[in-house]
Amino acid sequence: xxxxxxxxxxxxxHPTSTGLNSRKMLFWAxxxxxxxxxxxxxxxxxxxxxxxxxxxxxxxxLNIPFTSVSAFVLLMSSLTMVLALAAVQHGNVRGTRIWxxxxxxxxxxxxxxxxxxxxxxxxxGLALQTNLFGTTFxxxxxxxxxxxxxxxxWLWTLFVMAMQGRLPRERALDVEIAGLYWHFVDVxxxxxxxxxxxxx
Amino acid sequence: MAEPLEGQARxxxxxxxxxxxxVGIAVILTLITAVEVAVFYIPAMHxxxxxxLLTLSALKFCLVAMFYMHLKFxxxxxxxxxxxxxxxxxxxxxxxMRLFGH
Numbered sequence: 001x002x003x004x005x006x007x008x009x010x011x012x013x014h015p016t017s018t019g020l021n022s023r024k025m026l027f028w029a030x031x032x033x034x035x036x037x038x039x040x041x042x043x044x045x046x047x048x049x050x051x052x053x054x055x056x057x058x059x060x061x062l063n064i065p066f067t068s069v070s071a072f073v074l075l076m077s078s079l080t081m082v083l084a085l086a087a088v089q090h091g092n093v094r095g096t097r098i099w100x101x102x103x104x105x106x107x108x109x110x111x112x113x114x115x116x117x118x119x120x121x122x123x124x125g126l127a128l129q130t131n132l133f134g135t136t137f138x139x140x141x142x143x144x145x146x147x148x149x150x151x152x153x154w155l156w157t158l159f160v161m162a163m164q165g166r167l168p169r170e171r172a173l174d175v176e177i178a179g180l181y182w183h184f185v186d187v188x189x190x191x192x193x194x195x196x197x198x199x200x
Numbered sequence: 201m202a203e204p205l206e207g208q209a210r211x212x213x214x215x216x217x218x219x220x221x222x223v224g225i226a227v228i229l230t231l232i233t234a235v236e237v238a239v240f241y242i243p244a245m246h247x248x249x250x251x252x253l254l255t256l257s258a259l260k261f262c263l264v265a266m267f268y269m270h271l272k273f274x275x276x277x278x279x280x281x282x283x284x285x286x287x288x289x290x291x292x293x294x295x296x297m298r299l300f301g302h
Contacts, residue, residue, distance in 0.1 A: 018275075020277060079268075083222060086219055183268045193236075199253055
């Protein structure tokens with residue numbers, strides 16, 4: 001274990017021409033590409049908004065109080081994520097486990113809410129092929145939900161590693177990169193919540 | 201974070217904030233979300249609904265990116281890698297909306 005930790009630490013401290021960690025740099029570039037990806041989905045939703053020939057329309061079906069709670073849950077998961085990072089950076093093993101599990105559970109709560117919302121919409125007559133709103137809404141929020149799902153799997157993986165003692169202070173960057181992904185998912189939802197739900 | 205080569209200057213970075221600051225940011229984010237929802241339900245605010253909501257949303261976005269994603273504290277290059285594509289994406293959204301008559 002000590003050898004593995006030392007190997008990881010040595011790997012993290014590899015020299016680069018910029019002095020910046022290559023993994024972190026790569027991940028920021030990936031998040032930049034994700035901005036473009038979600039930008040295209042949001043643009044498609046906005047371009048086709050209000051052009052439906054048949055209902056249901058957004059104001060008839062969107063449940064603002066319910067989605068506000070979902071948005072709050074995701075915001076709080078960002079808090080628990082940074083607390084997990086702070087814990088691992090300080091070598092607080094117990095704190096790392098607790099906050100990683102809390103973040104994953106909040107993410108799962110958000111996903112459960114999204115599944116409930118999608119089911120409700122389906123029973124109220126809105127499916128992927130019903131109208132332009134249905135198509136663009138489900139594609140946009142569905143891709144976001146897929147990202148949240150990937151994040152939850154990632155977080156549980158880190159949690160299992162922490163439980164096995166394979167997430168020492170020297171591997172804090174692993175948690176930091178997972179955190180960057182998680183916060184990105186959160187900021188995308190901040191945009192979706194405003195542009196799709198509140199500005200109808 | 202990788203250690204720079206010997207004799208090589210470390211790019212400008214500052215220590216990340218602590219738990220207290222993180223909780224403080226979470227409180228601010230919660231308050232902004234509450235204001236957003238309140239604005240949505242207040243009829244008197246409807247003439248300025250769109251600019252108000254966009255401003256509040258942008259504020260939340262910036263707070264998460266700066267403090268939780270540590271862009272305020274990490275090397276400037278990370279900010280550029282994130283902000284430039286975001287600006288391009290925003291311009292594409294605006295251009296397409298104009299093109300389709302919104």
